[in-house]
Amino acid sequence: MAPTLGNGFSIPVALNCDFSKEITLNNDFTMPTVGLGLFRMEGKDVKDILFHAIKIGYRHFDCAAKYKNEVEVGEALAEAFRIGLARREEIFITTKLWNSDHGHVIEACKDSLKKLQLDYLDLYLVHFPVATKHTGVGACTSALDDNGVLDIDTTITLEATWRGMEDLVSMGLVRSIGISNYSLLQTRECLAYSKMRPAVNQIELHPYFQRESLIKFCQKHGVCVMAHTPLGGATANTITFGSVSCLDDPILKGLATKYRKTVAQIVLRWSIQRNTVVIPKTSKPERLEENFQVFDFELEKEDMDLIKSLDRNYRTNQPAKYWGIDIYA
Numbered sequence: 270m271a272p273t274l275g276n277g278f279s280i281p282v283a284l285n286c287d288f289s290k291e292i293t294l295n296n297d298f299t300m301p302t303v304g305l306g307l308f309r310m311e312g313k314d315v316k317d318i319l320f321h322a323i324k325i326g327y328r329h330f331d332c333a334a335k336y337k338n339e340v341e342v343g344e345a346l347a348e349a350f351r352i353g354l355a356r357r358e359e360i361f362i363t364t365k366l367w368n369s370d371h372g373h374v375i376e377a378c379k380d381s382l383k384k385l386q387l388d389y390l391d392l393y394l395v396h397f398p399v400a401t402k403h404t405g406v407g408a409c410t411s412a413l414d415d416n417g418v419l420d421i422d423t424t425i426t427l428e429a430t431w432r433g434m435e436d437l438v439s440m441g442l443v444r445s446i447g448i449s450n451y452s453l454l455q456t457r458e459c460l461a462y463s464k465m466r467p468a469v470n471q472i473e474l475h476p477y478f479q480r481e482s483l484i485k486f487c488q489k490h491g492v493c494v495m496a497h498t499p500l501g502g503a504t505a506n507t508i509t510f511g512s513v514s515c516l517d518d519p520i521l522k523g524l525a526t527k528y529r530k531t532v533a534q535i536v537l538r539w540s541i542q543r544n545t546v547v548i549p550k551t552s553k554p555e556r557l558e559e560n561f562q563v564f565d566f567e568l569e570k571e572d573m574d575l576i577k578s579l580d581r582n583y584r585t586n587q588p589a590k591y592w593g594i595d596i597y598a
């Protein structure tokens with residue numbers, strides 16, 4: 270039985286190894302604890318992986334307009350529903366509003382729905398707490414100014430963006446709305462101006478970037494924390510940003526040996542035991558299964574504490590490389 274905080278938000282607790290396959294959001298919708306991230310997935314890969322994922326039990330998919338694969342995801346989902354692989358109501362689908370569409374929330378959401386061939390989204394997130402120059406609905410570009418710096422639109426407030434998000438719920442296009450990459454203070458602001466509270470804050474989280482304060486704050490206020498980049502981006506972020514991967518950490522490797530699991534499974538399980546939802550991405554069928562098999566063991570408290578000691582406050586996604594400016598500054 271999940272305990273309830275004063276604000277009515279339920280937190281699943283590790284009563285047994287199977288406890289947390291779903292989390293209840295602050296609007297009573299539920300969301301599967303393990304989802305599949307669809308970033309950096311293209312073409313035929315999308316359909317093959319999505320079908321395989323559904324067959325082995327995934328019911329949660331994390332998309333974004335920016336990933337430029339909503340059309341392929343939509344085609345795969347439509348076929349999966351048509352052939353009876355799953356029913357629409359069994360699948361939890363998230364997509365995200367790109368920075369250049371903050372002034373066009375309704376149109377951008379409708380564009381994503383059309384590409385995904387869906388009537389409604391389970392969750393729509395503001396991808397980043399920054400509005401940038403509009404470049405056409407769904408175009409999702411990151412226009413740079415003459416100095417090669419991200420062209421930030423200073424006329425659109427995050428509150429105005431949020432009003433659009435709330436309208437989507439009222440219009441029945443979206444069940445839950447949330448935020449992504451919001452800091453503690455940006456989340457606080459959102460709670461202050463929202464008529465409909467954000468259900469989720471999706472943020473980078475892994476053993477090298479643990480963000481204890483932000484998680485504590487979100488969970489206290491009923492905002493479910495979803496861990497993006499839950500494997501620290503592994504080789505993808507090493508290739509893209511030169512980041513160090515936590516999957517090579519000797520202590521995590523030791524824990525993998527102890528529990529007879531892979532390092533990825535240790536990292537995902539650690540995240541679940543912090544009551545955060547995980548959306549690892551993989552294009553490899555065998556890893557898809559591996560990343561989903563995280564409910565048959567439990568990390569002991571001393572090992573949770575050991576992983577806690579690995580925190581480096583280290584962000585592996587570094588968009589400043591493309592944007593010429595650090596939006597987290």
Ligand SMILES: NC(=O)c1ccc[n+]([C@@H]2O[C@H](COP(=O)([O-])OP(=O)(O)OC[C@H]3O[C@@H](n4cnc5c(N)ncnc54)[C@H](OP(=O)(O)O)[C@@H]3O)[C@@H](O)[C@H]2O)c1
Nearest residue numbers: 306307308497498499500501502503505533549550551552
């Ligand atoms: N809101 C945001 O701003 C934001 C930012 C980043 C990501 N996200 C979301 O979060 C999802 C996950 O993030 P991510 O894809 O950046 O990073 P991630 O899931 O932490 O790591 C993905 C990398 O790990 C590899 N991998 C997957 N399973 C593995 C395993 N069991 N063992 C070893 N390596 C494994 C993948 O390679 P293979 O594919 O070759 O297996 C890929 O290189 C994204 O797909 C996206 O949906 C959101």
